[in-house]
Amino acid sequence: MLDLRLYIAQRLSALVMVPLVLGHIAVMIYAIQGGLSTAEILGRTQGSLLWFLFYGSFVIAVSVHAAIGLRVIAHEWGGLRGRALDLLMWGAGAGLLALGARAVLAVTLP
Amino acid sequence: MTTTPDTLHVTVQRGTEGATRQETFDVPAYENQTVLDVVTWIQQMADPTLSYRFACRVGMCGSCAMMVNGEPRWTCRTHVRKVASDGRLDIAPLRNLPVIKDLAADMDPFFDKWVAAEARHHPSAGRGDDFAPVTAQEPARAEADLGIECINCGICYAACDTVAGNPDYLGPAALQRAWTLLNDSRDADRDAILAAVSGKGGCHNCHSMGSCAQYCPNDLNPMRAIAGLKRETVRAAWGRKRDA
Numbered sequence: 001m002l003d004l005r006l007y008i009a010q011r012l013s014a015l016v017m018v019p020l021v022l023g024h025i026a027v028m029i030y031a032i033q034g035g036l037s038t039a040e041i042l043g044r045t046q047g048s049l050l051w052f053l054f055y056g057s058f059v060i061a062v063s064v065h066a067a068i069g070l071r072v073i074a075h076e077w078g079g080l081r082g083r084a085l086d087l088l089m090w091g092a093g094a095g096l097l098a099l100g101a102r103a104v105l106a107v108t109l110p
Numbered sequence: 111m112t113t114t115p116d117t118l119h120v121t122v123q124r125g126t127e128g129a130t131r132q133e134t135f136d137v138p139a140y141e142n143q144t145v146l147d148v149v150t151w152i153q154q155m156a157d158p159t160l161s162y163r164f165a166c167r168v169g170m171c172g173s174c175a176m177m178v179n180g181e182p183r184w185t186c187r188t189h190v191r192k193v194a195s196d197g198r199l200d201i202a203p204l205r206n207l208p209v210i211k212d213l214a215a216d217m218d219p220f221f222d223k224w225v226a227a228e229a230r231h232h233p234s235a236g237r238g239d240d241f242a243p244v245t246a247q248e249p250a251r252a253e254a255d256l257g258i259e260c261i262n263c264g265i266c267y268a269a270c271d272t273v274a275g276n277p278d279y280l281g282p283a284a285l286q287r288a289w290t291l292l293n294d295s296r297d298a299d300r301d302a303i304l305a306a307v308s309g310k311g312g313c314h315n316c317h318s319m320g321s322c323a324q325y326c327p328n329d330l331n332p333m334r335a336i337a338g339l340k341r342e343t344v345r346a347a348w349g350r351k352r353d354a
Contacts, residue, residue: 004314011344075276
């Protein structure tokens with residue numbers, strides 16, 4: 001259920017995610033030294049173009065990658081085919097994008 | 111030290127698609143005995159209505175593959191003592207294929223996918239032309255040579271869990287043949303092969319689980335061929351975009 005386009009999209013989104021995951025984990029470890037508070041996080045992220053671009057691209061890559069992965073699982077393990085399969089993929093991708101974008105905007109808008 | 115039991119307890123899947131049952135037979139055990147010998151004994155000495163398929167008996171024709179104790183094997187070259195040390199055998203038709211009757215699987219979907227993968231030679235020369243010079247040293251030829259000893263037995267297809275979950279998937283054997291042709295300097299339609307293996311059931315569905323390479327009786331590695339196809343299809347698509 002994967003053609004060349006979906007395969008490339010999933011591989012490219014994985015490529016984007018590799019440095020972002022490492023950066024995310026590194027910042028988490030660094031940021032929690034000496035305790036962590038909401039104000040501290042928001043102080044770092046609000047109004048920051050860098051963190052908006054960092055987590056914005058992360059959310060886009062995750063939405064693409066996970067939606068295609070779910071498509072494969074739903075087909076091979078659940079037997080879903082045709083339009084239902086397309087709907088699931090686009091729905092999952094759009095849902096992840098909407099939830100992720102909402103979170104990114106919430107913490108980065110000044 | 112293991113001793114050979116006097117009798118093998120053999121369970122055989124009987125019947126046609128959708129109406130299968132298990133039957134058991136006691137078969138005399140011998141020191142040297144293949145699984146195909148056991149099946150033949152059952153048909154000749156116990157039940158002449160048992161259907162199965164074989165031809166060469168020496169591992170060349172690829173027609174006698176069956177599931178033996180849950181794993182796909184070429185039965186003519188599989189010694190009983192290697193797969194059934196406790197004297198029990200469970201024999202069934204190849205997995206992932208419809209059953210015609212008893213141990214004879216319907217190979218049509220398997221070979222239809224070879225055609226769908228464009229795994230057939232596209233001639234680049236005619237009858238009047240000279241022979242194409244092909245040397246074994248060329249890298250592309252060496253890559254093709256790794257996959258050309260396929261005997262079409264269907265064992266990789268039966269072993270593949272991706273085929274089991276995705277019936278449209280072309281499968282390891284067809285994709286490996288497409289890869290050998292893609293690397294053959296005498297093949298004239300590279301684009302047709304790349305397009306055929308890039309569709310919904312194409313090479314990009316492979317999860318690289320490696321059962322094809324694990325079970326291939328000729329020690330071929332279709333997973334390597336499929337990885338090559340993934341690489342070449344992406345390279346070709348990338349090239350097209352840059353040319354446009």
